[in-house]
Amino acid sequence: MNNYQAIFEPLTIRRMTLKNRVIMPPMGTNFANMDGTFNKEHLSYYEQRAKGGTGLITLENVCFDYPMGTNGTSQLRIDNDQYIPGLWKFNEVMHAYGASTSVQINHAGASAYGLRLNGQQAVSASDVPSKTGNPTPRPLTEEEIYGIVDRYGEAASRAQRAGFDCVEIHAGHSYLLSQFLSPLYNKRTDQFGGSAENRARFTTLVIEAVRKAVGPFFPISLRFSADELLAGGNTLDDSIDILKYFAEEVDILNVSSALNDNLQYQIDKMNLEDGWRSYMAKAVKERYPEKVIVTSGNIRSPKRAVEILENGEADLLAMGRGLIAEPNWVNKVENNQEHLLRKCISCNIGCADHRINKSRPIRCTVNPDLYYEDEYKEHQVKQPLKMVVIGGGTAGLEAAATAAEVGVSVDLYEQKGYLGGLGQEISRLPDKNRINDFITYLNNRCEELDNLTIHLNHTFTMADLAGKDVDIIVNASGAKPLLPPINGLHEVLAEENRKVFSIFDVLGDMAKFNEFEGKEVVVIGGGAVGLDMVEYYAERGAKAVSIVEMQPELAKDLDLITKLSMMEIVRDYDVNVYTSTKLMQVNADHFKVELPTGEEKELFFDLGFVCLGMKAEAPLMDELRQYARLNDAELVNIGDSKIARRIIEGTKEARDILKTIEKVEYDLTQKAVFSTIKEA
Numbered sequence: 141m142n143n144y145q146a147i148f149e150p151l152t153i154r155r156m157t158l159k160n161r162v163i164m165p166p167m168g169t170n171f172a173n174m175d176g177t178f179n180k181e182h183l184s185y186y187e188q189r190a191k192g193g194t195g196l197i198t199l200e201n202v203c204f205d206y207p208m209g210t211n212g213t214s215q216l217r218i219d220n221d222q223y224i225p226g227l228w229k230f231n232e233v234m235h236a237y238g239a240s241t242s243v244q245i246n247h248a249g250a251s252a253y254g255l256r257l258n259g260q261q262a263v264s265a266s267d268v269p270s271k272t273g274n275p276t277p278r279p280l281t282e283e284e285i286y287g288i289v290d291r292y293g294e295a296a297s298r299a300q301r302a303g304f305d306c307v308e309i310h311a312g313h314s315y316l317l318s319q320f321l322s323p324l325y326n327k328r329t330d331q332f333g334g335s336a337e338n339r340a341r342f343t344t345l346v347i348e349a350v351r352k353a354v355g356p357f358f359p360i361s362l363r364f365s366a367d368e369l370l371a372g373g374n375t376l377d378d379s380i381d382i383l384k385y386f387a388e389e390v391d392i393l394n395v396s397s398a399l400n401d402n403l404q405y406q407i408d409k410m411n412l413e414d415g416w417r418s419y420m421a422k423a424v425k426e427r428y429p430e431k432v433i434v435t436s437g438n439i440r441s442p443k444r445a446v447e448i449l450e451n452g453e454a455d456l457l458a459m460g461r462g463l464i465a466e467p468n469w470v471n472k473v474e475n476n477q478e479h480l481l482r483k484c485i486s487c488n489i490g491c492a493d494h495r496i497n498k499s500r501p502i503r504c505t506v507n508p509d510l511y512y513e514d515e516y517k518e519h520q521v522k523q524p525l526k527m528v529v530i531g532g533g534t535a536g537l538e539a540a541a542t543a544a545e546v547g548v549s550v551d552l553y554e555q556k557g558y559l560g561g562l563g564q565e566i567s568r569l570p571d572k573n574r575i576n577d578f579i580t581y582l583n584n585r586c587e588e589l590d591n592l593t594i595h596l597n598h599t600f601t602m603a604d605l606a607g608k609d610v611d612i613i614v615n616a617s618g619a620k621p622l623l624p625p626i627n628g629l630h631e632v633l634a635e636e637n638r639k640v641f642s643i644f645d646v647l648g649d650m651a652k653f654n655e656f657e658g659k660e661v662v663v664i665g666g667g668a669v670g671l672d673m674v675e676y677y678a679e680r681g682a683k684a685v686s687i688v689e690m691q692p693e694l695a696k697d698l699d700l701i702t703k704l705s706m707m708e709i710v711r712d713y714d715v716n717v718y719t720s721t722k723l724m725q726v727n728a729d730h731f732k733v734e735l736p737t738g739e740e741k742e743l744f745f746d747l748g749f750v751c752l753g754m755k756a757e758a759p760l761m762d763e764l765r766q767y768a769r770l771n772d773a774e775l776v777n778i779g780d781s782k783i784a785r786r787i788i789e790g791t792k793e794a795r796d797i798l799k800t801i802e803k804v805e806y807d808l809t810q811k812a813v814f815s816t817i818k819e820a
Contacts (some may be wrong), residue, residue: 144442146449153359156305163196165458166244168212170501176217178226181511188513190239193470201246204295207256209247213499224302231303242306245295249316250277266327270314271400293349312365314400324373340385351389361392366420394434395421409705410486411571414444422453440483442473479584483577493699505788506578508795521547527612530600533561535779535790536616537582539797544592553600565647619754619780628726640748656680663687665751666694671706678713686716754784
């Protein structure tokens with residue numbers, strides 16, 4: 141019997157019955173065509189999540205007021221009946237798998253995508269930007285407000301006619317209704333501003349219009365920021381009280397949090413606990429027990445999911461990024477395959493940063509194919525192929541598993557006694573331990589493959605290729621710390637009793653670095669690794685933490701969410717920041733640096749860390765190239781051993797081994813054909 145039965149209890153809301161308690165919330169993808177329609181890959185992305193057992197699929201926010209309400213680089217539309225056929229097809233596909241469907245209709249307001257506004261000024265409650273540094277919007281007139289209310293109703297009617305089972309209204313996350321509800325944005329003095337009742341009026345009118353459009357039997361969901369978590373914004377108590385003005389006609393209360401300026405609590409940063417936001421949902425449930433309550437927030441573990449349901453904290457579990465990473469979450473949990481869950485690690489690189497910060501289509505660090513998932517396994521090799529993988533980091537493991545899953549015989553060599561490489565080591569930092577979930581999944585996946593042999597504690601040499609008749613060689617040997625020839629650096633690092641360390645010194649023996657109180661810490665390098673050390677010591681009570689970066693800013697190449705999180709730590713813990721500052725010399729107890737003014741300064745420390753990034757390490761590449769050339773083998777170099785980067789690039793390159801396998805198999809087939817012709 142499954143240990144997680146609460147997850148699989150059906151739930152009926154008006155005339156919609158959900159087969160289980162897991163829902164996919166609306167998440168922008170940048171997959172849509174520029175005319176606001178679906179394409180094949182976009183539809184397939186959602187199909188994988190429905191196929192994987194998800195109870196309710198909520199289509200990402202769809203524009204109903206074009207262009208003023210638009211959001212994202214590319215976005216689906218519902219502002220015209222011409223979009224109904226594509227939306228109907230979406231619903232046909234989702235319903236075929238037993239999933240119920242909803243669609244989020246949303247007006248971006250001051251968060252509108254500016255390049256589609258054709259020079260027009262974005263609109264809002266007042267002239268307050270939806271995010272610090274964003275363009276200033278103009279306040280809507282009362283006539284415009286009522287016009288938008290009407291368009292909400294029209295959009296809800298289209299959603300119902302397009303076959304959706306439910307409609308969701310977004311009233312949080314710094315979008316238009318949020319801009320009226322929040323005192324941080326709403327500075328109006330008319331009937332739509334001032335008191336909580338006035339600030340709630342727009343949302344009240346919208347819900348009334350939607351209910352009138354869809355009738356009494358169609359569920360309505362409302363997503364909102366229960367606690368804005370910013371000084372001067374709505375608190376949890378404020379929001380619970382505001383709900384009384386419009387909650388009567390709402391069936392589902394989707395409890396989220398935060399605004400644009402603290403996005404790391406809206407799109408949860410890595411070190412927030414599983415289901416951390418459920419206390420907000422529970423408070424809403426206690427005030428409105430007759431409503432269906434949704435919670436979210438890094439829910440990855442089935443055990444935690446069941447706790448939330450059984451403790452009455454919420455009725456439904458929204459797993460957003462979790463279903464990007466693992467579309468089969470529900471089916472795997474139901475079929476007792478918890479060990480094969482590919483859990484989201486909350487890195488926010490391929491999803492949030494790609495979409496919001498870089499205007500790219502979303503991708504995933506741990507899931508290299510969001511569109512077609514496991515379909516590659518259907519195409520097994522017809523030739524007996526052999527592959528060798530050098531290195532058991534995340535890239536090497538993904539390549540090895542992928543190849544073995546299509547029938548290739550694989551040998552993987554790892555010089556250490558454990559798998560996971562740099563990812564495994566970084567995950568030893570308490571705030572980065574979610575990374576280990578990916579490595580655990582890769583290990584478990586590999587263990588199920590009889591045609592994959594892993595050799596631990598084995599430093600690969602060219603002799604390991606002798607007599608193997610290998611078809612494909614994958615070099616995934618990783619990277620090592622970048623330690624430039626700075627005065628004194630290598631000499632100090634060679635000392636036995638020293639105060640200066642690299643990141644690998646810390647990760648190799650965390651027990652030596654567990655004293656914090658009274659310590660003065662100086663970190664050289666303001667990139668990901670340097671900021672990890674700042675986070676580690678600042679949050680644990682170090683007396684003083686300083687960070688030195690040669691570039692004009694910290695976290696220049698970090699994803700948006702991590703950067704916001706790290707800058708919050710720098711601010712809240714009074715970290716001393718030296719940007720545009722160059723390390724000149726390393727001494728036993730201090731660093732000599734050159735400030736932007738040209739002045740030299742000595743930074744004394746109890747602990748000094750040199751975190752200047754990583755560089756590729758591929759010592760055998762020349763010999764491997766020669767071997768491949770002489771033995772008619774294919775050689776690929778992937779992950780950090782190609783260029784030191786993040787896990788996401790290595791995972792994608794690893795899955796691309798399928799292209800190499802396809803090429804090798806084709807070449808072998810052609811040779812066999814030519815050989816047959818020649819013999820004939």
